[in-house]
Amino acid sequence: MQANKHGVAVVVLAAGKGTRLKSQLPKVLHPLMRLPLLEHVLRTVESSGISLGQRCVVVGHQANVVSDFLLTRSGEVWNPVLQEPQCGTGHALQEVAKAVTLGECVLLLSGDVPLLRVETLAKLKQAFDEQRTENNVAMLVVGATVENPKGYGRLLQSFDGQLQAIVEEKDATEEQRAISLVNAGIYALHWPTIAPWLSQLSNNNAQNEVYVTDLVAIARQHHQTVGVFTLKDDSEMLGVNSRADLAECHRLLNERTTRHWMAQGVTFVDPATTWISPEVLHIGSDTILEPNCQLLGPVSIGDNCKIGANTQLVGVVSIGNHTSVLASVIQDSTIGNRCSIGPFAHIRNQTVVADDVRLGNFVEVKNSSIGANTNAAHLSYLGDSDIGSHVNMGAGSIIANYDPIRKTKHRTTIEDHVKVGCNSVLVAPVAVGKNACVAAGSVITEGVAPDALAIARPRQTTLAGWVSKTLSSLLIK
Numbered sequence: 001m002q003a004n005k006h007g008v009a010v011v012v013l014a015a016g017k018g019t020r021l022k023s024q025l026p027k028v029l030h031p032l033m034r035l036p037l038l039e040h041v042l043r044t045v046e047s048s049g050i051s052l053g054q055r056c057v058v059v060g061h062q063a064n065v066v067s068d069f070l071l072t073r074s075g076e077v078w079n080p081v082l083q084e085p086q087c088g089t090g091h092a093l094q095e096v097a098k099a100v101t102l103g104e105c106v107l108l109l110s111g112d113v114p115l116l117r118v119e120t121l122a123k124l125k126q127a128f129d130e131q132r133t134e135n136n137v138a139m140l141v142v143g144a145t146v147e148n149p150k151g152y153g154r155l156l157q158s159f160d161g162q163l164q165a166i167v168e169e170k171d172a173t174e175e176q177r178a179i180s181l182v183n184a185g186i187y188a189l190h191w192p193t194i195a196p197w198l199s200q201l202s203n204n205n206a207q208n209e210v211y212v213t214d215l216v217a218i219a220r221q222h223h224q225t226v227g228v229f230t231l232k233d234d235s236e237m238l239g240v241n242s243r244a245d246l247a248e249c250h251r252l253l254n255e256r257t258t259r260h261w262m263a264q265g266v267t268f269v270d271p272a273t274t275w276i277s278p279e280v281l282h283i284g285s286d287t288i289l290e291p292n293c294q295l296l297g298p299v300s301i302g303d304n305c306k307i308g309a310n311t312q313l314v315g316v317v318s319i320g321n322h323t324s325v326l327a328s329v330i331q332d333s334t335i336g337n338r339c340s341i342g343p344f345a346h347i348r349n350q351t352v353v354a355d356d357v358r359l360g361n362f363v364e365v366k367n368s369s370i371g372a373n374t375n376a377a378h379l380s381y382l383g384d385s386d387i388g389s390h391v392n393m394g395a396g397s398i399i400a401n402y403d404p405i406r407k408t409k410h411r412t413t414i415e416d417h418v419k420v421g422c423n424s425v426l427v428a429p430v431a432v433g434k435n436a437c438v439a440a441g442s443v444i445t446e447g448v449a450p451d452a453l454a455i456a457r458p459r460q461t462t463l464a465g466w467v468s469k470t471l472s473s474l475l476i477k
Helices: 037-046 063-072 089-099 118-135 191-200 214-221 243-263 466-476
Strands: 008-014 052-059 079-082 105-110 137-145 154-157 163-167 181-190 225-231 294-296 312-314 329-331 346-348 358-361 364-366 375-378 381-383 385-387 398-400 412-414 425-427 430-432
Touching: 008 037, 008 089, 037 052, 037 105, 037 118, 052 063, 052 089, 063 079, 079 089, 089 191, 105 118, 105 191, 118 137, 118 181, 118 225, 137 191, 137 214, 163 214, 163 225, 181 191, 181 225, 191 214, 214 225, 381 385, 425 430
Parallel strands: 008 052, 008 105, 052 079, 137 225, 294 312, 312 329, 329 346, 346 364, 358 375, 364 381, 381 398, 385 412, 398 425, 412 430
Antiparallel strands: 105 181, 137 181, 154 163, 154 181
């Protein structure tokens, strides 16, 4: 999506330090389900369907770190605007006004409020357009009704629903503190109306900061209308100011995501301990997810699968239908239909596994392709390899792919219907031809022709009666 100079401008506030987090990492870069808080906000904007104009992120504390993140992320281009020093939300908006030209409508969001839904943002823009037409609103303030409003600014409305004032708790009367409608810190602004008022904002308060909320009083002084957009779900306004807030966001986001997939026909044995990233692309019907498994990233799982307890699917992972994964880790790999993975398998680095494959106990596969009906049931390492179909890798079989002298890795090819015996080592680069066999305990350093038996071990020597003779000699002594 290209920026439209006539589209909606979005300003995301991300300059804060996050003192209560007690961290060297900027607050907005703390991870929530693997993605930084700020990334959740930016993706919400990019997925909203709103025609976007200027896109700005206000940076301040560790500005270079946050700016580098904006430059390296995929997706739309977001322009950093420096706020130095950080003197409040109103001051941040003043700095944006100096730096860039904004369109008619500006959405002002917070980079530490990651649970705002895509559909909510789209409805906010729609509500702003409607109220702009009907009531000529200068700004729309997002609020929510909460059970415990302590700590939030209260929204004071008139009988017709217009916003009269935002009163901070420390300045509120007892009657005002009883109001449960609070400020969510999200705004839609009619920029041609609002921009001239920014110079009227002051820091004449106990915190010596400039606040966006003061725009409400200025609007009333100019006899302009300010509306309220009320969230149906107050969790969408939860900001992260502490580790406890971050943990609560994890819980709420996970609950939201698991409920979505349960409605699609997926079984969660224990939703509270099963962590599902909102990035997950697909989970097929009648798939079962057992406790303590994690799906983190753009994961896709087919129908009738079983994702067993203590399994991690991380990154770009695709799993076919009727596949079972038990207590294993799969990263950035593809697994076919009717496969059996684990327990305690580790599959990673763009491995592609075909249908009807068994990768069992303590098997690690890295950057490899595995053909259909192939088995590696126990204690194997298969690295940088191309393995055909109907291959059997015996227990303890290893592909030694790393050359420690040259510090390079080499590939190994194993063709169809090969049998590799237990405790064998294939030293890459090497190729094993179709229908060949590798005897147990062999170290293979040269290619094996098709239909051949390769034995690379000392010939067994048997000494008849050795035990009795040895014991007798010991008794004589």
